[in-house]
Amino acid sequence: MLWMKEVIMTKYLFFSGKGGVGKTTMASATAIHCATDGKKTLIVTTDPASNLADVFEQEIGHKITPIKGIDNLHAMEIDPDEATREYKERIIGPFREVMPEDVIASLEENLSGPCTTEMASFDRFIDFMEGDEYDIIVFDTAPTGHTIRLLELPVDWSKHIEESAKGSGQTCLGPVQSIQDSKEKYDRATALLKDPVRTTFIFVMRPEALSLYETLRASKELETIGVKSGEVILNGILPEEVCDISFFKKKYYAQQNIIRQTEKTIAQPKRHMFLRDNEVKGVSALKDIGRELFTGKKPHYETERISTAQFVPTFERPDIDSLFLPDGQTKAIFLTGKGGVGKTSISCIAALHIAQKGVKTLLVTTDPAAHIGEVLDVKIGSRPEKITENLFAVMVNQQEAFQEYKERVLNDARGKYSEEMLATMEEELNSPCTEEMAAFDKFIQFIEGKDYEVVVFDTAPTGHTLRLLDLPFDYAKQVEMMAGAAESAEVKKTAQNRFRDIINTLRDKKRTVFTLVLYPESTPIMESYRAMLDLKEAGIETQLVIANMVLQEEVCSNYFFQNRRRMQMKYLEEIKEKFNLPVLQFPLMQEEIKGLFHLRVAVATL
């Protein structure tokens, strides 16, 4: 197991991969291993919907927290809101006494914009890469698409700063001279990310087609910004000895097939990790994972066939048609949840189900790592594509949305302003904040439009979705603060009305249906529950929970799967009590859904 020894040689370890692949578990097990090895270790997460606290079974939060029972190990969950607060206080703090309240309030509001939040989180993240306090820093990074964005930001920003220095000298991130320091900081961060002597990227994946595709894509994306991917962990492999049940035998062979493909297509060293018969939680379970990870010692499995009656919670079957079908107005259905819970498959199933009822339906994905195309087996573009009768699909591509938005603004301005002004505008529009704005704009157009009766959003993982849904609230506030003279009044009113309409639509239970997708295990439940509370705070009520990948009794005829099913049943009961919402169960499928035929079969089981 030489390669893992090599990994430990670098000071910075980044764990990357699609949500739900076991990234946090692998990162935590690695951190524990390093700490027990006598190295002063810190594990940091930048995922706004972090599961670190759930895995370590202790509160962590936005501060460096010692992990109980393990010397040398500390953890921190970067909270974007907290990071923003700290960042703001650094700026405003010294002037609190000498400025009138309304100016302070106005400053605080202004520094709460989306740009500041992004900047502040990233700033905090880089701080960890600069210090010398730890021997090893493990980054349990956010899901892939988000990670890439985060890593690309320093490149964008320093480019943005350089370009602005040539032009008007004002940038969205502050006047050039006052952020020269930051530019150096971002450049140092990028250099560090690209330095294999100091940094290793570890991709965690499951032996599934989508996961392999995702890993290949992510490592290619990293390479284009000059970062070499390091190693790969194949996690959740079904042990052969427990797959003597035909349902799982098929799954086992499918996995083995993907493992072979992975060996062929990915050159990096690979490590195999096996599925456990229970979930991994708490320090002792993590130590056990660490043993498998670092010594290659496969866990022991009970293989005997047993059949014992077990507790099964009962549910009333929810009336999904009354939730999903439109009622005179366009209906938006949002499906969100932790990465890897099967949001995409469920979105496709829901959309096809609705379309089959004769309702014109659009399926929209905002996940930067979109794979609706793979499920439908059709290439999805940035214009709605007809999939089958009444069903259309589209992908919101951030880059394209950004170009469109930029063109629109510039076209409007052409002829009204001097050439110099247009050039300045073009330069100013190249900011990360505009990119986010443009993607939001595109996304919201689908709700505002009248072309479809139902719009199903296969949204990105929870944290990302919540961020997106926060935007109309942020923007409404920002519009409130526009420079404000008579000429702006008209524009201000139009924009205010628009954001108010969006917020009202999101809050109207008849027009918007928020659905949480999860599988019955601890971390997806915790994450969804937090999302439900966050949405509630914004005045948005969640209306349905879909419990996916539920193990069916008839296929769980040995100890291993019965144990897993027992765990699931315990969590289904927890879902029932915790959410107090209608719950729709969806069984674990024998094969991944690929293509319309498969999808139709799945819809029929609804």
Place this chain on the structure above:
Amino acid sequence: MKIAIYDPPLCCSSGLCGPTLDPVLVKMNDAILALKKQGVEVERFNLSQQIKEVMSNKTVAELIHKNGRKTLPVTFVNGEVFRTGEYPSYEDLCKVLGIEPLKHKPIALNIM
């Protein structure tokens, strides 16, 4: 000839990076570009980003202290306070500086 503008707290003074264009800011920027072309030196300070620079100007600090946020923006022409509470127009600035406005005139932007 010198102009200094002290902006209220802005995400950025371009007027472009928010959820909608701010035509007042875009117009101001167009005016600044024209003035620079005519040899006028223009300095700009955004309270959100240059709080120290803004507060180290005694006149501005006093105005803010006395009148609060509504006093911003403050425009100085050749060191003297020219206008508070709103942005001056390109024509007004040309007039006080005693220069001829350029042919191209900034027009209010009509978007959305």
